[in-house]
Amino acid sequence: MNTKSLYQEVILDHNRKPRNYGILDNASHHAVGHNPLCGDRLDISLNLSGEHINHIAFHGESCAICKASASMMTAAVKGKTRADAEILIQEFRDMALGKLNLDGHHHLGRLTVFAGVRDLPTRVKCAILPWHTLHAALNSVTTTSTEVTDDSMHAPVDSAS
Amino acid sequence: MTPVESILKPQIVSAFDVERIRADFPILKLKVDGKPLIYLDSAASGQMPQPVIDRLVSYQTTQHANIHRAVHYLSEIATAEFESARRKLQHFINAREDREVIFTSGTTDAINLVMHGYGRKFIGAGDEIILTTLEHHSNIVPWQMLAEEKGAKIRVVPINDAGELLLDEYEQLFNEHTRFVSVMHVSNALGSINPIKQMIAFAHARGVPVLIDGAQAVPHMKIDVQDLDCDFYAFSGHKMCGPTGIGILYGKADLLEQMQPFKGGGDMILSVTFEKTIYNTIPQKFEAGTPPIAAAIGFGAAVDYLSEIGMEAIATHELALLNYATEQICRIPGVRIIGTASLKTAVLSFVVDGVHPHDIGTLLNQEGIAVRTGHHCAQPVMQYLKIPATSRASFAFYNNMAEVDTLVAGIRTAQNVFV
Numbered sequence: 053m054n055t056k057s058l059y060q061e062v063i064l065d066h067n068r069k070p071r072n073y074g075i076l077d078n079a080s081h082h083a084v085g086h087n088p089l090c091g092d093r094l095d096i097s098l099n100l101s102g103e104h105i106n107h108i109a110f111h112g113e114s115c116a117i118c119k120a121s122a123s124m125m126t127a128a129v130k131g132k133t134r135a136d137a138e139i140l141i142q143e144f145r146d147m148a149l150g151k152l153n154l155d156g157h158h159h160l161g162r163l164t165v166f167a168g169v170r171d172l173p174t175r176v177k178c179a180i181l182p183w184h185t186l187h188a189a190l191n192s193v194t195t196t197s198t199e200v201t202d203d204s205m206h207a208p209v210d211s212a213s
Numbered sequence: 214m215t216p217v218e219s220i221l222k223p224q225i226v227s228a229f230d231v232e233r234i235r236a237d238f239p240i241l242k243l244k245v246d247g248k249p250l251i252y253l254d255s256a257a258s259g260q261m262p263q264p265v266i267d268r269l270v271s272y273q274t275t276q277h278a279n280i281h282r283a284v285h286y287l288s289e290i291a292t293a294e295f296e297s298a299r300r301k302l303q304h305f306i307n308a309r310e311d312r313e314v315i316f317t318s319g320t321t322d323a324i325n326l327v328m329h330g331y332g333r334k335f336i337g338a339g340d341e342i343i344l345t346t347l348e349h350h351s352n353i354v355p356w357q358m359l360a361e362e363k364g365a366k367i368r369v370v371p372i373n374d375a376g377e378l379l380l381d382e383y384e385q386l387f388n389e390h391t392r393f394v395s396v397m398h399v400s401n402a403l404g405s406i407n408p409i410k411q412m413i414a415f416a417h418a419r420g421v422p423v424l425i426d427g428a429q430a431v432p433h434m435k436i437d438v439q440d441l442d443c444d445f446y447a448f449s450g451h452k453m454c455g456p457t458g459i460g461i462l463y464g465k466a467d468l469l470e471q472m473q474p475f476k477g478g479g480d481m482i483l484s485v486t487f488e489k490t491i492y493n494t495i496p497q498k499f500e501a502g503t504p505p506i507a508a509a510i511g512f513g514a515a516v517d518y519l520s521e522i523g524m525e526a527i528a529t530h531e532l533a534l535l536n537y538a539t540e541q542i543c544r545i546p547g548v549r550i551i552g553t554a555s556l557k558t559a560v561l562s563f564v565v566d567g568v569h570p571h572d573i574g575t576l577l578n579q580e581g582i583a584v585r586t587g588h589h590c591a592q593p594v595m596q597y598l599k600i601p602a603t604s605r606a607s608f609a610f611y612n613n614m615a616e617v618d619t620l621v622a623g624i625r626t627a628q629n630v631f632v
Contacts (some may be wrong), residue, residue, distance in 0.1 A: 059630055067631070089600030090571055090587055113601060115569035116631070175575060188615065 058117070058168040058175075067116040074128035081186045082166075085185030087177050087198040092118055095186045103133045103174040110185075114179050117169065122182035124163055134190055148176050229526045231613045237262040237518075248581030253618040254431060256401050256560055256607030257585050258451045261515075263612040265364070265454055268514035272507050279503055280516045281480055295506050298513030299496070305516040306446065307437040308463050315462040315469070320428040323462035324500060325449035326393070327424050328355040330446075330472035332393065338364035340392040342461035343416075345370040345378055346597050347400045350590045353428045356395060365388070372597060376403035378437050378551040383412060387388040387419055398430035402589040402605065403552025404560030405533075407429070410494045415442050422468065423571050428452055432609070433531055433558045435524040450508060453516035459508035462499070469495045476501040495542050527610040534608045540618045546625055551603050559608035564588075567625065568631050570602040578605075582620055 079097035085120055086093050094112035098105050110122045125144075129137040136159075143160050146152035150170035152160075168177045179196045188196040235241050240260050243250040251259060273292065278287035280295050296311070303311045317323040330348065332355075342356050353367075360367050368391075370383045378396075394416045399406050413423045420528055424445035430436060432453035438446050445468070450459040464472075474481055474492055478501035483491040492498050519527065538561055542548055547566035565573055574586035585605045588595045595601060606620055 058571075064630065103364065115571040117575075157275065175571065178571060182363070 058166075058172065060165050062165050063116065063120040065083055066120035066123040070110075072109050072118055072123065072130070074109045074111055076107055077125075078108075079109075079194065081189040083182050083185050083189035084195050085188065085191060085197070087114075087181050087197070089177070089198070090115070092178070092181060094185050095117065095124060096122070096182065096189050098103050098186075098189060100134065103135065105129050105132055107133065108183065114181070117166075117175055117178040118181050121166060121179045124165075125182045128161070128163060128188065135193060137186065137190060141155065141187050145180055148179050148204060184198040215236055223414070223565070225469070229522070229530055231530065231611070233612050234522065237264065237404070239263060243422070243593075245581040245583075246579060251528065251580075251582040251619050253606040253608060253612065253616070253620060254583045254585050255432070255612075256451070256605065258342075258457070259344070259432060259454055259609055260611065261456070262454055263338055263610070264343075264518050265456075265514045268550045269507055269511045272510050276510075277507065278504055279465065279580040281323060291506055293509050294513075298509045299393040301418075301513040301516050302461055305436075305520065306322070306431070306463055307439050308512070309439060310466060313463055313466050313469065315464065315499045316509050317447075317452070317460045317462050317499075318458055319449040319460035320426060320447045321460075321632055322423065323445075324352055324426060326360050326462055326475045327395075327445050327447075327464070327472075327496050329467065329475045330499065331364070331422075332359045333410065334471075334473050336365050337391050340365045341386075341390040342359075343370065343383070343386050343391060343394045343396075343398050345383075346372045346593050347376070347378065347403070347405060347591065348397055348450060348593070349401050349426065349428070349507070352395055352594070353593070362572050365374070365392075369593075370396070371530040372405075372594075374598075375554050376405045378407050378412075380408065380411070380622035384415055387416075387421070391416075391419065394421055396427070397426040399427075399433070399558050399560075400552065400591070401429045401560070402594045402603070403554065403562055404429075404557040404607075405554035406534060406556040406558060409443070410441055413441060417442065420434055425433070431560065431562075432519075433524075437537050444468055444558045450515060454518055455512040455593050456505075456508040458505045459512045461512075461575045466495065469499070472499075474498055474501070478502045480504075497521050515568075522610065530610050531608055534612055534614070535561070537614055538606065538608070540619070541617055541623070542623045545621065545628075547590055547610050547628060548624060551598060552602065559612075561606045561608075562603040563606075563624075564603055566599060568627060569580060570604045570632070573624070573627050574602045575628060577620070580619065580623040580626065582623050584620075 057059045069101040076097040080100050084095050090116040096110045098108040110126055116167050145169055148169050166179045169175050181198055238260050260376040276290050278291045280292040282288055284353050298313050299314050303314045309313055326510040368386045371379050398409055409425055416423045427446050427448040431448040444465050446463040448461055451457040479500045481493050481501040483493050548566050569613055570586040577584055587602050
């Protein structure tokens, strides 16, 4: 893949003007996600009303891919049920890891602009971190990391000097 | 210009022909996404010239057998070539004797060898080990493991905002508990060249031995371990035109002899019974098992190659690259160079306003430019500077000025994407 297609206008736009950016007061669920390999840190808070995600917000320090992914994720899951969000999380992870058939049935819609990361192993985690953190928040895990060993998103990233 | 200079100068210029050198490196002909590769990640790993590749092939095709064992033709020639490589490395760093040069799998392995061989025998509860803020994780973690095991304490030399060690603070860290100093010669993250000769002399005046992590120094300058008077000096083959999986621990013979072995196995013994094993003499005492013979011989060929060019000529060319790149990058608005020590190797760490280093790395890759992004295995440096990561362009003698221009254009292109 030409990496140019990763930095598409929609991604750049969400990086410049992230949606749902900030902190949610009185959040019912909250988690912080870390990528220790690059120092990225993402804070996600949300309010569940019954099974529905009524409000969601994120903030943190990250690269453009991670920030845009978080922004588009919050827009996508807002108003959805927890179960629907979990389906999106699974589909997004599968897409980033190259395991999803993009021509088949899925619910990702515009989120497929991130499909290009599957060809950039060192950037896969940047795109997945928000989803990983949302999954943790929904399951009442307050801190998580891209290096959690039982996680399917674990992909090798260089650590040479 | 004096008459003498006018005679000498053209010779110096013609002696170092970067385009002729580049022709020795087949990988530099590679294209990435249709663009010529601009390799600016030599601090992570250097590229290999054809003579070293050829040496690996000729060893593997005509000389390979296990060493120090059989009496047959191949074993004898492999042993002779392996020991010849050791002597090449000995001369390259001006060690007094070849038995002071131990083959390891790399710098990390060499530091771990000293931690186990020296540290676990001579450092105990309440003792103190001095490290610096600049250290690579490989010169922090082994000592933390030792400190935890023994109840010893780590003391850390601070730096200033330029990335220079604070020598006064270093000297104040010494007390009656100080047992060891381990410090890097050149910072991998920032390029700072540390005043190790002065630091070694200060430690020795207090009877404290010093290990130097030379992984980022040996590829770029002439190293003389006797002149430095360091007790240990560790470096890696793959950062200096050699293969991966091979490195050197230089140690003073009397210290190496006092140390306990690190790994047990074949070749490091004189005799074994279930009642008692007698260890071999140095260097074999520290070379258990079959070593990476081809890699060691390739390392020998690499220092032959570097010696032929001359480390002074390499240092001169790299300084010109550093100065030019520093000047050009400083001119880009919104770009800040991280690490501005007065003495530096050709390492340029930088941050770009509003653009994360990982995005810079991916966008530069799109232009065929290979840089490293991240914390460079030196998280304490990043914590001190209060930045999560940098982009790092690291130059070698096979880089040219045109590549600096491409880097500068690439940074500007990346900035434009985020405008």
